[in-house]
Amino acid sequence: MNSKTILLNIFRWFVLLFVQIFLLRNLNYYNLSTPFIYILFILVLPFRIPNLLLFLIAFGTGLTIDAFYDTLGVHTSACVALAFVRILFISVSVNRDAFDEPEPSLGNMGFKWFLLYAFLCTIVHHIIVFVLEAFKFSEIGYTLGRALISVIFTLFIVLLVEFTFHNRKSN
Amino acid sequence: MRNLWIFVSRYNAFFFFFIFFAIGVVLTIKNNSYQRSVTLSSTNEIVGDAYGRLNVLKRYLNLGQVNDSLAMENAKLKTQLLVLQNVDSSKVIKVSDSVNQQQYTLFAAKVIKNSISLRNNYITINKGSADGIVKDMAVISPQTGVVGFVQDVSEHLATIRSLLNKNTAISVYIKKNNAFGSLVWGDGNFDFKKALVKEIPNHFNVKVGDTVITSGVGSFPKGIEIGRIVKTGISTGDSFMTLEVSLFNDFSTLQYVYIVKDRLATEQKALEEQLPNEQ
Numbered sequence: 001m002n003s004k005t006i007l008l009n010i011f012r013w014f015v016l017l018f019v020q021i022f023l024l025r026n027l028n029y030y031n032l033s034t035p036f037i038y039i040l041f042i043l044v045l046p047f048r049i050p051n052l053l054l055f056l057i058a059f060g061t062g063l064t065i066d067a068f069y070d071t072l073g074v075h076t077s078a079c080v081a082l083a084f085v086r087i088l089f090i091s092v093s094v095n096r097d098a099f100d101e102p103e104p105s106l107g108n109m110g111f112k113w114f115l116l117y118a119f120l121c122t123i124v125h126h127i128i129v130f131v132l133e134a135f136k137f138s139e140i141g142y143t144l145g146r147a148l149i150s151v152i153f154t155l156f157i158v159l160l161v162e163f164t165f166h167n168r169k170s171n
Numbered sequence: 172m173r174n175l176w177i178f179v180s181r182y183n184a185f186f187f188f189f190i191f192f193a194i195g196v197v198l199t200i201k202n203n204s205y206q207r208s209v210t211l212s213s214t215n216e217i218v219g220d221a222y223g224r225l226n227v228l229k230r231y232l233n234l235g236q237v238n239d240s241l242a243m244e245n246a247k248l249k250t251q252l253l254v255l256q257n258v259d260s261s262k263v264i265k266v267s268d269s270v271n272q273q274q275y276t277l278f279a280a281k282v283i284k285n286s287i288s289l290r291n292n293y294i295t296i297n298k299g300s301a302d303g304i305v306k307d308m309a310v311i312s313p314q315t316g317v318v319g320f321v322q323d324v325s326e327h328l329a330t331i332r333s334l335l336n337k338n339t340a341i342s343v344y345i346k347k348n349n350a351f352g353s354l355v356w357g358d359g360n361f362d363f364k365k366a367l368v369k370e371i372p373n374h375f376n377v378k379v380g381d382t383v384i385t386s387g388v389g390s391f392p393k394g395i396e397i398g399r400i401v402k403t404g405i406s407t408g409d410s411f412m413t414l415e416v417s418l419f420n421d422f423s424t425l426q427y428v429y430i431v432k433d434r435l436a437t438e439q440k441a442l443e444e445q446l447p448n449e450q
Contacts, residue, residue, distance in 0.1 A: 022225055025286065026286075028287075032361075034288050051183050052183070052187055055187040058191070059191050062195065067218050068218055068221075068222075069289070070286075070293040071199075071202070071291075072198050073196065073198030073200070073202050074199055076191075076199075077196050077198075078195075080191040080195055081188070084187075084188035084192075088184070130290075132199050134290045135199075142361075
């Protein structure tokens with residue numbers, strides 16, 4: 001990992017968290033669907049990142065979001081679970097000895113792979129966020145419904161961002 | 172021992188996940204409990220400061236609406252003043268009773284962070300313990316309507332547990348017949364303009380359009396108009412009915428709130444603590 005990658009990721013962290021906290025926090029669709037775009041940062045961290053570092057970064061990112069959302073622990077747990085799903089999915093679907101590409105972005109990995117990857121990570125993250133937030137089993141149906149609609153919203157924005165910033169490399 | 176070490180390092184991802192996820196869940200549960208940590212929330216100085224700065228920009232966007240509401244409030248207060256000035260002054264009543272002194276004082280505070288889209292919403296305001304805010308004070312809207320309760324206080328900031336939160340319940344009356352119920356939000360309906368009144372006994376005659384006011388039990392002063400009933404006849408299966416209320420205040424454009432200081436709050440609390448513990 002060279003210094004350019006580190007700087008790029010730090011920059012990405014600030015931009016995505018800024019957008020999430022000051023713009024998307026105020027945005028929702030009929031109180032049903034809220035996008036959490038900041039998870040894109042964890043999704044596109046480099047392949048070669050050590051597991052411990054990945055978990056520490058996910059934990060710190062979640063904690064920062066929680067501080068601004070006043071939901072201590074909710075996003076932290078969800079981000080850690082997201083990191084775990086990321087590790088599992090990458091170990092199953094990518095040849096670990098030959099990472100040709102630096103990071104799992106849309107432009108590097110192709111649309112199909114990225115869509116499945118982003119969908120699995122997002123759905124785990126969102127379900128944990130909404131279930132822990134409601135913390136009430138009597139509302140489980142409504143909570144899962146909100147989570148699923150939010151997954152669509154988040155995925156849409158994640159793909160939009162990825163198409164805008166990463167597709168150029170593959171051409 | 173060596174084999175164990177190999178096993179752990181081979182599946183390190185799972186063990187890391189287990190540790191970090193456990194920490195996250197413990198934090199969530201601790202945060203839900205009564206003694207919640209205030210260090211990592213918006214009463215935190217850095218977080219509060221960031222919201223405060225952004226809010227300077229945001230305030231301009233809603234300035235017109237705030238002006239209108241202030242003008243309306245002025246008009247209302249002027250009307251009250253006229254009524255008070257025209258009281259027959261020949262009738263002098265001398266009662267040396269502390270109840271006739273002003274029981275409630277209002278502090279105005281600016282909202283620096285608000286949310287309406289979560290299951291449990293909190294509001295952050297720019298007044299704190301230095302301004303005399305203490306935990307559990309009632310918070311009301313500038314025009315009419317309730318906002319919530321003070322949850323945590325730091326020196327210059329405070330968070331409010333808004334009505335749009337599963338832990339908030341406010342005791343209310345139906346204005347016309349003083350039927351006593353409890354105002355909650357979010358039971359199957361997450362619209363920030365609507366709330367539910369529960370635990371009204373079935374024998375009361377309640378119609379769509381009736382007004383709901385605060386009961387005066389608890390921290391809120393009596394008689395603050397909260398909303399209008401829009402739906403009756405939600406079946407609950409027991410001897411109480413549930414009503415849907417359209418709220419008078421709009422949480423999405425909330426910019427200023429009033430914090431209600433009850434002069435008798437500590438006295439009342441001390442007195443009630445002497446009762447045998449029934450709950």
